[in-house]
Amino acid sequence: MTSLDPRLVRLLLGIAAPVLALGAAFAITSLVLVVAGDPVGEVWSTILSPPETRNVVNIVNAATVLYLSGVAVAIGFRMNLFNIGVDGQYRVAAFAAAAVAGEAWLPGVLNMVLAVLVAMLAGAIWAGIAGLLRATRGVSEVISTIMLNFIATSVVAFLLRQVAVREEGSNIVSTRPIPEGSRLPGIPFGDLPNLEIYGFVVVAALVGLGYWFVLNKTRFGFDLRATGRSAPAATASGISVKRMTVATMLLSGAIAGLVGMPLLLGSSYAYGSTFQSGLGFAGIAIALLGRNHPVGIALGALLFAFLDEQSNPLQILVGVSPDIVAITQGVVVLTVVISYEVVRRFGSRLEQRRVAAALESERSAKADAKQEASA
Amino acid sequence: MRRTTKLAAVLSTAVLALSACGGGDSDSGGDSSGGGGGDASSDIRVGVAYDVGGRGDQSFNDSAAAGLDQASEELGIEFQESEASDGESEADREERLRTFAEAGYTHIIGVGFAYSPSMAAVAPEYPEVSFAIIDDEAAVGDNIANLVFAEEQGSFLVGAAAALKSESGQIGFVGGVETPLIQKFQAGYEAGAQAVNEDIEIDVTYLTQPPDFSGFADPARGETAATGMFDDGADVVYHAAGGSGGGVFEAASQADGLAIGVDSDQYETADPAVQDVILTSMLKNVNVAVYEWLTAAAEGDTPTGTTRYDLAADGVGYSTSGGQVDDIEDQLETFKQQIVDGEIEVPTTP
Numbered sequence: 001m002t003s004l005d006p007r008l009v010r011l012l013l014g015i016a017a018p019v020l021a022l023g024a025a026f027a028i029t030s031l032v033l034v035v036a037g038d039p040v041g042e043v044w045s046t047i048l049s050p051p052e053t054r055n056v057v058n059i060v061n062a063a064t065v066l067y068l069s070g071v072a073v074a075i076g077f078r079m080n081l082f083n084i085g086v087d088g089q090y091r092v093a094a095f096a097a098a099a100v101a102g103e104a105w106l107p108g109v110l111n112m113v114l115a116v117l118v119a120m121l122a123g124a125i126w127a128g129i130a131g132l133l134r135a136t137r138g139v140s141e142v143i144s145t146i147m148l149n150f151i152a153t154s155v156v157a158f159l160l161r162q163v164a165v166r167e168e169g170s171n172i173v174s175t176r177p178i179p180e181g182s183r184l185p186g187i188p189f190g191d192l193p194n195l196e197i198y199g200f201v202v203v204a205a206l207v208g209l210g211y212w213f214v215l216n217k218t219r220f221g222f223d224l225r226a227t228g229r230s231a232p233a234a235t236a237s238g239i240s241v242k243r244m245t246v247a248t249m250l251l252s253g254a255i256a257g258l259v260g261m262p263l264l265l266g267s268s269y270a271y272g273s274t275f276q277s278g279l280g281f282a283g284i285a286i287a288l289l290g291r292n293h294p295v296g297i298a299l300g301a302l303l304f305a306f307l308d309e310q311s312n313p314l315q316i317l318v319g320v321s322p323d324i325v326a327i328t329q330g331v332v333v334l335t336v337v338i339s340y341e342v343v344r345r346f347g348s349r350l351e352q353r354r355v356a357a358a359l360e361s362e363r364s365a366k367a368d369a370k371q372e373a374s375a
Numbered sequence: 376m377r378r379t380t381k382l383a384a385v386l387s388t389a390v391l392a393l394s395a396c397g398g399g400d401s402d403s404g405g406d407s408s409g410g411g412g413g414d415a416s417s418d419i420r421v422g423v424a425y426d427v428g429g430r431g432d433q434s435f436n437d438s439a440a441a442g443l444d445q446a447s448e449e450l451g452i453e454f455q456e457s458e459a460s461d462g463e464s465e466a467d468r469e470e471r472l473r474t475f476a477e478a479g480y481t482h483i484i485g486v487g488f489a490y491s492p493s494m495a496a497v498a499p500e501y502p503e504v505s506f507a508i509i510d511d512e513a514a515v516g517d518n519i520a521n522l523v524f525a526e527e528q529g530s531f532l533v534g535a536a537a538a539l540k541s542e543s544g545q546i547g548f549v550g551g552v553e554t555p556l557i558q559k560f561q562a563g564y565e566a567g568a569q570a571v572n573e574d575i576e577i578d579v580t581y582l583t584q585p586p587d588f589s590g591f592a593d594p595a596r597g598e599t600a601a602t603g604m605f606d607d608g609a610d611v612v613y614h615a616a617g618g619s620g621g622g623v624f625e626a627a628s629q630a631d632g633l634a635i636g637v638d639s640d641q642y643e644t645a646d647p648a649v650q651d652v653i654l655t656s657m658l659k660n661v662n663v664a665v666y667e668w669l670t671a672a673a674e675g676d677t678p679t680g681t682t683r684y685d686l687a688a689d690g691v692g693y694s695t696s697g698g699q700v701d702d703i704e705d706q707l708e709t710f711k712q713q714i715v716d717g718e719i720e721v722p723t724t725p
Contacts, residue, residue: 054470054473091586157585170488170511170513172492172513263464273554273585273586274586275586308467309470316457316478322460
């Protein structure tokens with residue numbers, strides 16, 4: 001066989017999958033553009049043009065939010081739990097945090113910390129309902145979390161009306177704004193005023209680090225991954241699958257609770273009718289894209305944020321609907337899953353051949369040795 | 376693990392694809408607007424940022440688009456459009472306004488109150504650009520015009536019409552989303568109906584609560600809500616529910632009742648099969664506001680600050696096409712005069 005270092009092979013295969021996926025996504029999107037009769041070249045040159053400073057800030061900010069959502073989903077994935085409910089969890093959490101912080105019971109930074117804790121708690125409780133249902137009644141978390149998303153919408157809408165304040169002349173309903181001292185200052189970037197990266201980006205990075213550490217370096221993380229691989233095997237080795245289910249959902253929900261925090265503490269300072277929605281669903285795609293790996297999720301989040309940001313001028317400058325980017329994003333998710341599977345199969349065939357060859361040569365070597373000995 | 380991954384991939388792709396479809400039917404706005412208007416004899420360039428739904432929503436956005444088209448045709452104004460996607464962030468809205476400003480558009484219109492915070496943030500960065508926002512008075516600045524409407528006054532008149540036409544003494548109101556804006560419609564409607572008949576019974580339903588704005592685009596839910604009212608004994612139902620209104624007309628048609636349209640003269644745009652149930656429509660002339668602002672702008676005198684489009688300014692009113700209110704027009708005109716003269720003060724909250 002070839003003398004290629006197996007580690008090099010693995011690295012090449014690792015790069016091959018995303019490159020293949022992005023290439024395919026690029027080709028399919030171009031095809032859609034051609035069929036729709038849109039200017040393919042102009043669309044790509046707009047999307048792929050280097051972003052300006054303010055766009056860079058927007059991309060990093062959007063990626064921060066998407067990253068947290070991706071990690072929340074990935075925690076469930078590692079345990080073979082499909083938490084579709086991140087969307088509802090972060091909205092419940094953001095509302096709870098905004099309502100509590102708006103009351104300003106604590107001064108300054110303490111109020112901010114309280115808001116974050118309330119958000120994590122609210123997210124964990126909302127996700128925990130699905131975890132409990134799964135553990136005690138065997139209800140599929142896919143179904144229960146979807147249902148909880150709808151319930152979250154209604155509950156938040158109802159509660160929002162109870163605590164809402166309204167600015168004079170405005171038609172936006174929102175919670176009381178968080179006092180200035182409790183807002184998270186941004187990181188200045190570039191020379192434009194009002195251009196800041198969310199301070200929460202630091203927290204997001206810490207969450208990524210914590211995710212990696214807990215899953216790969218702790219007993220809990222091992223139990224979680226083991227249960228995800230095979231529940232019966234985990235049970236046999238003394239892991240309580242039920243307890244792990246609830247714990248994982250609580251953890252996933254707590255991180256989901258953080259999703260709205262960069263927006264709340266860094267830009268909107270209140271939860272209202274114009275608060276960004278749909279972040280939980282983007283998180284599912286991003287977790288898939290990032291293969292549940294903390295760095296992969298970050299790259300996925302940046303890619304999605306980049307595409308979203310670059311799509312904004314499409315309609316204005318090229319006259320093409322920005323919906324084309326939603327198609328690209330969907331296609332990327334599919335091609336990533338498919339190309340990883342293709343590359344995995346190719347890789348395992350390579351591996352089999354290598355092992356077979358190694359065994360073969362070993363056996364023949366042994367046979368040679370035997371022959372020599374008997375001779 | 377892998378099965379979950381596949382399921383997740385299919386689902387999330389479906390979600391993204393659906394969201395793409397959701398906006399798909401309206402992307403003609405992007406295409407049709409490409410060149411802008413005619414011979415570009417005016418030197419202002421107009422950027423229009425629509426709310427979710429965009430041009431083609433048969434409602435609020437379309438009304439703004441109509442004013443834009445009129446101004447473009449008559450004045451040769453060059454324009455470009457962009458629409459919001461559902462659930463986008465504040466940064467997305469700000470970026471839309473900035474992209475227009477950076478691309479050299481001199482006049483930018485935000486259609487809908489959702490642009491309030493973003494316009495307040497972006498306008499000061501581009502003092503040489505003129506901004507206008509519809510349905511909002513909270514975003515104020517030297518280069519911002521606030522175009523607002525007295526929806527309660529127009530609703531008062533159709534409320535009076537409903538009470539005059541009702542035989543059962545019971546009428547209904549279907550609101551799209553329970554926002555302060557739509558509550559203004561409700562408040563005026565109730566006041567108008569009570570001005571005619573103090574004992575009138577008014578059923579009120581909202582289809583969704585914010586931040587769920589699907590109530591403006593869900594005809595099936597509109598039909599269910601209105602059918603419930605007709606079954607309950609109401610015989611006239613007024614809707615302030617945007618695209619969901621089609622369902623209200625359908626319900627009225629099936630129950631042999633009457634319905635009242637909103638925003639534009641819906642007798643003209645509704646399905647001919649339900650045309651005869653449309654008693655009248657509460658007109659909210661967003662097109663007039665857009666047209667007037669652009670006309671003034673083209674003449675080099677861009678208005679800023681709040682402009683209120685009320686009954687006196689013909690910013691709101693009621694439609695007469697179909698002829699169903701001909702017999703009560705005198706009474707409605709009397710009410711209108713009383714409101715214009717200030718004799719009747721219409722409440723803005725229910």
